[in-house]
Amino acid sequence: MNATLYRQPQFRVAGDRAILMELGDGISPEIHARIRAMLIALEAAELPGVVECLPSYRTLALLYDPLHTSFNRLRQELSDLHDRLAAVTVPEPRVVTLPVCYGGDLGPDLEFVAAHHRLTPAEVVALHTSPDYLVYMIGFTPGFPYLGGLPEALHTPRLTRPRKRVPAGSVGIANGQTGIYPIDSPGGWQLIGQTPARLFDPGRPSPFLLNAGDILRFAAIEREEFTALTTTTPT
Amino acid sequence: MHACQQRSYRQFVVQRPGFFSSVQDRGRFGYQRFGVPVAGALDPLAAALANLLVGNEADAALLECTLLGPSLRVLEEAMVAVTGAAMPLSLNGRSIPNWTAWRVRPGDELTIGSAAAGCRAYLAVSGGLAAPPVMGSTACYGGAGIGGHLGNGQPLASGHSLCRWPGIFVTPGRTVPPAHRPDYPTEILLRAIPGPQDDFFEQGMTTFFSSPFTVSPEASRMGYRLEGPQVSQKPGVPASIISEPSFPGGVQIPPNGQPIVLLVEQTVGGYSKIASVISSDLGRLAQAVPGNRIRFARVSLDEACRLLAEQKERLAAVAADLDLQSAAAAETVTDPCTARFAELYPNCLP
Numbered sequence: 001m002n003a004t005l006y007r008q009p010q011f012r013v014a015g016d017r018a019i020l021m022e023l024g025d026g027i028s029p030e031i032h033a034r035i036r037a038m039l040i041a042l043e044a045a046e047l048p049g050v051v052e053c054l055p056s057y058r059t060l061a062l063l064y065d066p067l068h069t070s071f072n073r074l075r076q077e078l079s080d081l082h083d084r085l086a087a088v089t090v091p092e093p094r095v096v097t098l099p100v101c102y103g104g105d106l107g108p109d110l111e112f113v114a115a116h117h118r119l120t121p122a123e124v125v126a127l128h129t130s131p132d133y134l135v136y137m138i139g140f141t142p143g144f145p146y147l148g149g150l151p152e153a154l155h156t157p158r159l160t161r162p163r164k165r166v167p168a169g170s171v172g173i174a175n176g177q178t179g180i181y182p183i184d185s186p187g188g189w190q191l192i193g194q195t196p197a198r199l200f201d202p203g204r205p206s207p208f209l210l211n212a213g214d215i216l217r218f219a220a221i222e223r224e225e226f227t228a229l230t231t232t233t234p235t
Numbered sequence: 236m237h238a239c240q241q242r243s244y245r246q247f248v249v250q251r252p253g254f255f256s257s258v259q260d261r262g263r264f265g266y267q268r269f270g271v272p273v274a275g276a277l278d279p280l281a282a283a284l285a286n287l288l289v290g291n292e293a294d295a296a297l298l299e300c301t302l303l304g305p306s307l308r309v310l311e312e313a314m315v316a317v318t319g320a321a322m323p324l325s326l327n328g329r330s331i332p333n334w335t336a337w338r339v340r341p342g343d344e345l346t347i348g349s350a351a352a353g354c355r356a357y358l359a360v361s362g363g364l365a366a367p368p369v370m371g372s373t374a375c376y377g378g379a380g381i382g383g384h385l386g387n388g389q390p391l392a393s394g395h396s397l398c399r400w401p402g403i404f405v406t407p408g409r410t411v412p413p414a415h416r417p418d419y420p421t422e423i424l425l426r427a428i429p430g431p432q433d434d435f436f437e438q439g440m441t442t443f444f445s446s447p448f449t450v451s452p453e454a455s456r457m458g459y460r461l462e463g464p465q466v467s468q469k470p471g472v473p474a475s476i477i478s479e480p481s482f483p484g485g486v487q488i489p490p491n492g493q494p495i496v497l498l499v500e501q502t503v504g505g506y507s508k509i510a511s512v513i514s515s516d517l518g519r520l521a522q523a524v525p526g527n528r529i530r531f532a533r534v535s536l537d538e539a540c541r542l543l544a545e546q547k548e549r550l551a552a553v554a555a556d557l558d559l560q561s562a563a564a565a566e567t568v569t570d571p572c573t574a575r576f577a578e579l580y581p582n583c584l585p
Contacts, residue, residue, distance in 0.1 A: 014481075015513065052268065066540045200269075
């Protein structure tokens with residue numbers, strides 16, 4: 001799919017407390033960059049009545065207090081900010097490297113994924129650890145990253161029967177997506193490994209490891225290192 | 236189990252937890268972009284009225300009871316009030332009215348029964364329930380294991396304790412005037428604003444706003460699945476959208492054409508949304524139970540904002556009325572817990 005940036009943002013009404021600002025018609029790093037620049041401009045502008053700003057693939061959503069601002073006022077303010085985006089300095093993205101122990105009981109579907117693509121498990125690991133993945137957005141469960149950049153050679157269908165419980169930290173593949181389960185949950189992704197890092201920990205001052213706009217890399221570690229990191233990670 | 240914090244008091248021991256009872260407040264804001272939904276009281280109006288009855292701020296932490304309420308043994312003197320769904324309330328086996336502030340004393344047993352109308356009742360207690368805040372809120376969200384009375388997303392269980400902060404003791408008998416008590420009918424009209432994907436629908440829009448739907452058994456704090464005539468998208472539009480943030484009230488139309496009205500436990504969605512239920516009507520949906528009938532009426536964004544402002548004014552009017560009732564009785568007593576605290580820590584008043 002060829003995604004294109006809109007010349008002018010499109011606005012949608014999402015109830016009486018939210019405005020959606022669409023900056024393009026699909027998923028692409030360019031549209032994401034525009035979303036990120038807009039978010040930075042918006043946070044600096046501190047518009048009155050804005051409760052939360054939520055970046056996503058091509059849409060920036062604002063939750064607002066309708067007793068302190070209005071859809072029309074926000075549409076105007078957002079359009080004005082968009083017109084001046086060229087002047088916004090966007091910092092280099094943060095690069096986060098996640099250690100992952102691939103295969104074995106921590107990645108029970110690695111063998112299947114390898115067989116599916118006529119690769120060896122080591123080739124799957126080499127392919128999965130090669131790209132810089134872009135964190136497009138966080139959602140679905142607390143801290144879950146929607147990542148772009150999975151090599152096409154690893155696109156694999158979901159499990160036919162989802163698991164009732166996938167442990168937190170599991171790294172999986174579903175069709176063209178790869179991701180990490182931040183909390184124990186049911187799930188249908190092909191599990192190829194597990195990270196000892198905690199993507200969501202409500203007790204930490206920063207509960208979330210990843211943010212939209214980050215660059216994510218996976219680094220393969222051995223089982224011993226996984227165990228060592230798991231036992232030294234404060235709980 | 237109890238996790239009372241400094242300066243809070245063990246107020247109740249749970250004898251029976253009810254069907255699903257959880258501590259809630261106005262919700263957890265600021266983390267939706269990280270995938271943490273707001274959670275919070277599903278019927279904010281009923282919750283606010285319960286808090287106002289006992290002299291709390293409208294958004295203090297309180298207990299949300301679902302379908303069948305808990306039975307609680309009282310450990311400290313306090314004021315309590317139950318609003319929302321018609322769950323019969325009794326104190327030591329004697330029936331007492333809802334929508335009214337009552338004084339309870341150590342050894343009392345407070346029982347909240349099964350809902351005769353509506354789905355969720357709210358128990359407020361003087362000072363507000365004390366629970367460990369997680370990311371700025373006590374709202375219980377089981378999906379991520381956060382919030383609630385233990386801070387870990389669990390609902391009440393037998394033997395657990397509920398704690399409260401010191402508060403004031405308002406005049407017993409303060410009551411929400413009957414005209415201001417919502418009723419909980421089995422046929423519910425919800426007002427909704429078309430969008431955000433209203434351009435995905437033509438005939439489906441007419442179907443949505445003209446047909447009755449039935450609440451299915453799949454109705455939770457995450458959302459309500461409805462059953463009824465198929466709401467179809469225009470030919471040629473994609474079956475799903477690029478995932479985008481979703482908000483309470485959004486009405487998703489999955490490929491089977493059966494609407495799902497989102498509530499407070501979802502942050503992202505990939506189905507098109509035909510409309511959004513207005514904020515001031517969301518509590519009415521949360522009071523619906525499986526089998527109830529739902530109709531949608533189309534309103535403008537301006538109308539929705541006017542209705543929300545009106546609801547806020549009505550709440551302020553009730554608050555003023557409650558103050559008058561207290562003034563007439565000329566009695567607001569210091570919480571004995573506060574007095575005891577002052578005795579113990581003379582230089583450190585809460």
